[in-house]
Amino acid sequence: MVSVDGGKSGSLIQVRELDKTYRRGNEDIHVLQGLNLDVDQGDFVAFMGPSGSGKTTMLNLLGGLDVPTRGSVTVAGDEITHMSRGKLTEWRARHVGFIFQMYNLIPVLTAFQNVELPLLLTKLSKAERRKHVEAALAIVGLADRMHHFPRQLSGGQEQRVAIARAIVADPTFLLCDEPTGDLDRKSADEVMELLRRLVDEYGKTVLMVTHDPVVARIAKQTLHMEKGVLVEAGARQEVVSGGAS
Amino acid sequence: MKFARLIWANLVRKKVRLLLTIGSFAVALFLFAILGVVNNAFSLAGGVVSANRLVVTNRTSIINLLPLSYRDEILRVPGVSYVTHYNWFGGVYQDPKNFFPQFVMDPSTQRQVYPELKVPDQQWKTFLNDRQGAIVGAATMKRFGWKVGDRIPLHTTLYGLANVPFEFNIDGVYHGTHPQDDETQFWIQWDYFRENVPQAIKGQIGWYVIRIANPDDAPRIAKTIDQMYINSPNETRTETESAYAANWVKQFGNIKFLIVTIGMVVFFTLLLVTGNTMAIAVRERTPELAILKAIGFSDRAVLGFILSESMAIAIAGCVGLLLAAGAVPALAQAMPGMLPPLVMTPRLLLSGVGAALLVGIASAILPGLGAMRLRVVNALRRV
Numbered sequence A: 001m002v003s004v005d006g007g008k009s010g011s012l013i014q015v016r017e018l019d020k021t022y023r024r025g026n027e028d029i030h031v032l033q034g035l036n037l038d039v040d041q042g043d044f045v046a047f048m049g050p051s052g053s054g055k056t057t058m059l060n061l062l063g064g065l066d067v068p069t070r071g072s073v074t075v076a077g078d079e080i081t082h083m084s085r086g087k088l089t090e091w092r093a094r095h096v097g098f099i100f101q102m103y104n105l106i107p108v109l110t111a112f113q114n115v116e117l118p119l120l121l122t123k124l125s126k127a128e129r130r131k132h133v134e135a136a137l138a139i140v141g142l143a144d145r146m147h148h149f150p151r152q153l154s155g156g157q158e159q160r161v162a163i164a165r166a167i168v169a170d171p172t173f174l175l176c177d178e179p180t181g182d183l184d185r186k187s188a189d190e191v192m193e194l195l196r197r198l199v200d201e202y203g204k205t206v207l208m209v210t211h212d213p214v215v216a217r218i219a220k221q222t223l224h225m226e227k228g229v230l231v232e233a234g235a236r237q238e239v240v241s242g243g244a245s
Numbered sequence B: 001m002k003f004a005r006l007i008w009a010n011l012v013r014k015k016v017r018l019l020l021t022i023g024s025f026a027v028a029l030f031l032f033a034i035l036g037v038v039n040n041a042f043s044l045a046g047g048v049v050s051a052n053r054l055v056v057t058n059r060t061s062i063i064n065l066l067p068l069s070y071r072d073e074i075l076r077v078p079g080v081s082y083v084t085h086y087n088w089f090g091g092v093y094q095d096p097k098n099f100f101p102q103f104v105m106d107p108s109t110q111r112q113v114y115p116e117l118k119v120p121d122q123q124w125k126t127f128l129n130d131r132q133g134a135i136v137g138a139a140t141m142k143r144f145g146w147k148v149g150d151r152i153p154l155h156t157t158l159y160g161l162a163n164v165p166f167e168f169n170i171d172g173v174y175h176g177t178h179p180q181d182d183e184t185q186f187w188i189q190w191d192y193f194r195e196n197v198p199q200a201i202k203g204q205i206g207w208y209v210i211r212i213a214n215p216d217d218a219p220r221i222a223k224t225i226d227q228m229y230i231n232s233p234n235e236t237r238t239e240t241e242s243a244y245a246a247n248w249v250k251q252f253g254n255i256k257f258l259i260v261t262i263g264m265v266v267f268f269t270l271l272l273v274t275g276n277t278m279a280i281a282v283r284e285r286t287p288e289l290a291i292l293k294a295i296g297f298s299d300r301a302v303l304g305f306i307l308s309e310s311m312a313i314a315i316a317g318c319v320g321l322l323l324a325a326g327a328v329p330a331l332a333q334a335m336p337g338m339l340p341p342l343v344m345t346p347r348l349l350l351s352g353v354g355a356a357l358l359v360g361i362a363s364a365i366l367p368g369l370g371a372m373r374l375r376v377v378n379a380l381r382r383v
C-alpha cells in the first residue's frame, strides 16, 4: 500500500523530505516541499493535481532524470539522489520503464526496433532480444504490428508499443506521465486496461500522472499534489465524483 | 554492431538531405583531389626528383648556354659518378599547341644518370646506330598515336636552325618506373644536333645533370663546381634536382598559394554546410534523443551516434575522390604538355579521406556536444 506520511519502512520506493526548487530570474519557485512517499511492489498509484503543481517534477526525480534540491529517493535499497549522471543513466536502464505523453517512439524505427532499444543496452544475444521483444509486443496485443513504423500506427497503438518498450527489460517500476493525455476515450481505456493487467497479472509497479478522473479510477490508489506535498485523496469514489461534478 | 541499425535509420531518414550532404562532400573532395594533383604536378615538375642528382646551369639564366668543355672538368670532381648534358631543342610538331619537351641528349651517359627511365636494350641499340634517331616517352607516343619506326618532322627556331627541316626516326620508347616519372620527353642525339648548329655554338650545351655517389656530398660538390668557374665568362649555378625543380616552379608565380587558398576555402565552406546540416539534423530530433537518454543510453553513446552519422556521410562523400582519380587521366589527356605530368597518388587519396573524416568530425562536434549535454527533463518539457 502507498503511504505519504514518511513513517513506513521496507517499501520498494521510499521518498523522504523531497524538495525541488527552481530558480527563475531572481525568484525561487519551491515546487516540491518536504514530499514523502512510500510505494510497495505491485502498487498502482495515480497522481493528480492542478497544472504546474509539480507532478512531472516528482516523476522526473523518482525516475532519476533530475536531482532534488534536498531529500532522498531510495529504490529497492539504492539511494539514487547522490548518483553521478552516468550512474543514474545505468540505473534508469535497469530499473525504470518510462511512458511519456508524446514522442515516445523513434519514428525511423519499427515497433519491433523501438521495443528492442532498452535491450541493446544489455548483454542479451540477438535471438534472446527477439524473444523478449516478441513477448512484450504480444502482451500489449501488437504482435502483428511488429514491422510497422510509428506513423503507420494509431495513437493508442503507439502508446501500447511504448508500454511494451517500458516493460521489455523487466524494470523495477513504470513511470507514466499522462500516458492517455493525447488519446481518445476508447484508446485511453485500452491503454489503462493494459496497465491494470500489468499490475494484476504480472505484478508490475506503476506510478502514473493523469488529469483524467476516469483514468485515475483504474489505479488502485490516487494521491493529490497540493502545495508541494502529496495528500491522500480519500476514498476512490470521492475523487471520481469530485472530478465529475 | 547492434547500434548500426539505429545509426543507419537516422542517416537515411531524410534522403534528399543525405544525398545533398554527401554531394557537398563529394564535390569538395573532387576539387581537393584535382587541386592536389595539379599542386603535385608543379612540385614534381621535371620528373622525379632524385637526391643523387645535381643540375648545373648558367648562373646568368637557365637559357644561357655552357661550354661542353666543363664536362670533363666536372667529372674529375671527387664524388661525381656521371655527367650528362642537355639542350632544349624547342621544336614544333605540326602546330605549336602540340607542345612536348624535346631534349638534345648524350646517349653515352643518359642511362647512367636517369636509370629510372627505361628503354628496351634492342631499341637502345638501334638508337645508338641512328644519328637521326629519337627515343620518345610513352605518354607522348600515346598522345600522337606514334609507333616505333615513324618519322617525325620537327621545326625549331632556336640556335639559328629555322631553315633546317629536321626529321627524326622513332627508334624506341622509354617508360618511367614511378607514376610521377615524366613520360613526355623526346630525346634527340647530341651528335646530330651538333652537326647542324652554327659553328659558334657547336660546343655549347644547355645544362648538365650530374649523378653523385652520395647525396650527403651534394653541398660540397655543388660548391666545388661553382668555385671552379667563378669569374669565368660562364659562371655556373649547381643545385640539387629538387632545388632546381623548385626554381623552375617559381616561373609559375604563386600558383601553389592560389591552389592552397582555393582548397582551404572549399573545405571551410564544406565545414559550414555540413555543420549546419548536422545542427539541424540534431535539433529536429531533440525529443528522440531525450527518449534514448531516458531509456538509459549514455551521453557518450548519443555523441557517438551523431559522430558516426557524420563520419558515414564523410566516407560516402569520398566517392568524389574516386571520381577525381578517374578524371585525372582524362584531364591529362585533354591538356597534354601544358603541365608537368598529372598523376593521382595513393597518398593524395589518403589525405583526401583524412580531410573528409576531419570535416566529418568537426561538423558534428558542436551539435554532438549539444546532444550530449541535452537534459531529458528540459527536452521533454512541453513543445
Ligand SMILES: Nc1ncnc2c1ncn2[C@@H]1O[C@H](COP(=O)(O)OP(=O)(O)OP(=O)(O)O)[C@@H](O)[C@H]1O
Pocket (backbone or CB within 6 Å): A022, A023, A024, A029, A031, A049, A050, A051, A052, A053, A054, A055, A056, A057, A058
Ligand atoms: N526547468 C524548470 N525551470 C523553471 N521552472 C520549472 C522547470 N520545470 C518546472 N518548472 C516549474 O515547476 C512547476 C511544476 O512543473 P511540473 O511540470 O512539475 O507541473 P505538472 O504538475 O506536471 O503540470 P502539468 O499538469 O501541466 O503537467 C511549474 O510551475 C513549472 O513552471
Ligand SMILES: [Mg+2]
Pocket (backbone or CB within 6 Å): A055, A056, A057, A177
Ligand atoms: Mg506534467
